[in-house]
Amino acid sequence: MSGTTSRRRLLGAGTATAAGLALATTGSPAQASTRPKPRPRAEQVKLPAGKEWIGRKSANGWAVLDEATKYRVQGAPKLTVRLAKGPAATALLYVVRRYAYEIDTLRPEELAGHTTDRTVGVDFESNYLSGTAVAIQPMLYPLGGTAANGMSELAVTVVEDILADVGEVVAWGGELDPLKQSHFHIATPPGDRRLEALADRIGDWNTRPGKGAGGIDAFNRSRISRSRAAKNTR
Template identity: 45%
Template sequence: MNELTRRRFVGATAGAATGLAATTLTTLGPAAPASAAPASRTWAGHRSANGWEILAAAQEHGIEGSGRTVRLAGGDAATILLHVARRYHYEIQQLRESDVRGHRTDRRVREPYESNHLSGTALVIRPAAYPLGVSGGLYPRELTVVRDILAELDGVVAWGGDFTVPKESHFEIAYAPGHPKVKGVARKVDGWNTGPGNEGAGATDAFDPGRRTRAEAFARSHRARS
């Protein structure tokens, strides 16, 4: 059984996204009807939707324990997003060839948040299994892990499953460069990476009752702010 058939997808494909200013997005085609996928547009700004500078190229980074790599902006963004990918690999499903995609130079986007790939501050994990506009693709245990990751990173990473037009494969840095929360969370992850090995990716129990309570509370408050 392939991945798409084993998943329970619910919800209709989302309609076209609310347009940004003409200086940021240039429409390539006619607006999609409500029942169709959003039309592709060209991102014309110098920064991605989350405020990071668009990159002509990005460094390739190894994802610990997986044998896979992904291109991301360096520094804090890579530290944080690699942590997401590691935990996904350890706790949800082992990453296979081409499962993870990060930086890209193709400026065509269907939703503004997809522009964050241009700055190397977003990644998608198994995008064919979790496409744009579809929600409900994660099993409950998988959703528990995702919620735990988001809570432990204190909202610095946003998940596409929470967006108005969802994309459950999508994870992005939610704050602009230099934001103190980005720096603080990156330091925390660095501490886990260089510590004794009993914290962080591969050493976390997302199903611990205390962690689940905190993650559920974080999810409620996060959705309330959205």
């Protein structure tokens, strides 16, 4: 990885101080980052008990998998995730890489993908069964968490910039009901041309300096304007 792709913008979480949320673009992540604390259960919305997902497809229309391909997250040592093979993995890995580069350095236990556990809290959690969803720091941003006690404004700015890149292909749990800010899933059905086109664009970005994950400034005025416009269309 080049110096550009190893650059981090460590943003902390909603409980961090304004000083702790300063744009830390240099230095060791361990020195620059103040890791947020887990949210107490009392600050979550009360949800119904989990249920067993019995369908052969997940809520987004993808086939439930007995096993999924293991992918290494580029630029994040020892970080791996299991996902559905193909363009779905390309799109979700792009989300994970940008999160790890620009929001917080991730530990292996803070990233989850495919699972065979059919117990879900809400329908969109069934998308983990098909390997078409990831949960990033789910202990910090659980299902039913509140936005007021969730991601910082700066972290949300980065996520919204990512969503502007992925268009209608990836949905974010921070815009779903109930809220789950750690959750991202493929929102298009298998074989959808929008997903395939996004995977092609990501492949192209990865070969062009300043275009792919690790070379983006989500706080550039033009990108903020673009992400706000994209948000208004969702």
